[in-house]
């Protein structure tokens with residue numbers, strides 16, 4: 001029996017592919033349980049396949065699935081439906097199952113309106129899906145009502161069985177890393193928060209469940225051995241239990257995992273000791289939902305955090321060289337120019353080095369959605385429209401599209417205007433133990449200005465100068481290959497090839513095998529007219545594909561044939 005688990009494409013292209021393009025970790029857990037039960041399972045990330053529907057047809061024809069499970073959010077539900085239609089055209093006997101947060105809250109709507117969907121798995125999916133697969137395999141559809149966590153069409157009616165039992169001990173679940181390779185991991189299920197715009201509280205319930213530190217770090221180790229060195233810890237709130245987080249960090253260090261990772265938390269679940277250990281164990285970024293500078297708006301969203309907690313959480317993370325990212329939401333109930341001003345004021349106080357601004361959206365499974373249905377008398381049929389979401393402002397006569405666009409522009413413009421001063425204000429803890437990680441933090445930040453996200457923002461001034469300062473500051477702490485490279489490239493761009501030569505030579509002394517440094521040095525030598533010396537750097541990199549063109553150019557300049565022999 002062939003099972004495909006597909007993460008389908010969204011209706012709209014995403015700005016942040018890192019958020020939308022990632023197969024949710026839950027799919028890997030489902031896949032692992034099926035594999036453990038000896039099923040033939042394949043996980044397919046089709047978030048970007050919509051440009052080529054013919055490819056979908058070809059791939060489904062080739063793979064001949066008996067069952068396709070789609071993991072759907074609101075944004076990619078149409079992708080799932082469209083792929084399901086193609087699959088049913090190829091083989092009307094294929095069974096289509098939808099799961100995930102959208103299926104959990106819109107099962108009735110989906111099964112009522114979309115005949116290509118046969119089943120929905122609602123809530124926690126591992127055992128419910130396995131049970132369903134066993135019944136499909138046996139052709140046992142008569143007793144399906146006895147299984148849990150499943151919705152299906154029974155004659156003309158859409159029915160749902162009893163809710164699935166939740167897995168109390170998460171470590172019981174087979175470890176997905178034994179079967180798959182992925183970067184997004186999670187050590188918990190659930191969140192102590194209860195924000196009105198978030199689906200987590202209704203999906204997981206209010207009781208948070210935890211993997212043991214041993215299970216979680218064993219998983220990291222398995223993935224590390226498969227070549228993953230950067231992880232996203234996608235727990236809703238990673239730092240709920242201090243001792244547990246510290247134990248995870250200590251285990252990462254004991255196992256000598258040379259990894260970096262990004263985590264998500266709430267500002268009221270963080271303290272200095274936790275951040276100290278997180279940084280030691282490789283954490284380079286922490287995201288906090290701030291949502292608004294207005295306490296009134298935060299309260300209306302039930303965010304339940306205080307301004308002092310926000311300030312403290314950002315200051316502490318930055319001191320340890322962890323990039324503190326602030327999530328802000330605008331266009332909330334009660335938003336006006338005063339509350340936008342309050343958000344900007346808060347931004348200037350907490351000085352975040354990374355910020356994401358979202359317009360408030362309404363999704364099924366949230367308190368906002370229940371309120372929206374009450375206010376408007378609309379039903380789930382609204383999702384028959386080809387829309388990904390409902391913007392809150394569209395439902396509030398006090399807000400308009402033009403006003404929301406103006407709010408967004410003001411927030412981003414003011415943030416970008418302040419960013420250089422936020423960078424200047426960074427004060428890192430003066431503790432020798434952290435000098436090496438401080439160096440990495442500063443060079444990484446420098447790269448965002450010289451080559452990364454910030455380099456593409458026109459209204460940001462003096463990007464190269466900021467980057468240069470950061471690279472120099474980085475090297476004041478500890479030798480760092482990114483900082484040497486950054487300075488080398490900046491000097492090259494300025495035409496200061498002697499300075500580039502000097503800084504790159506220093507870098508290569510510390511990191512003789514670093515490919516980027518050697519290539520950059522070779523190019524510098526070419527610009528200085530010393531092709532023999534340039535060649536010596538390129539030839540160090542026997543396996544590099546990038547050097548071939550440069551080696552050829554050097555051979556030509558030196559009057560050698562393409563293979564380096566005298567002509």
Ligand code: SF4
Pocket residue numbers: 191192193194195198199200201236237266289
């Ligand atoms: S803290 Fe984050 S995950 Fe928890 S309910 Fe609020 S938005 Fe959702």
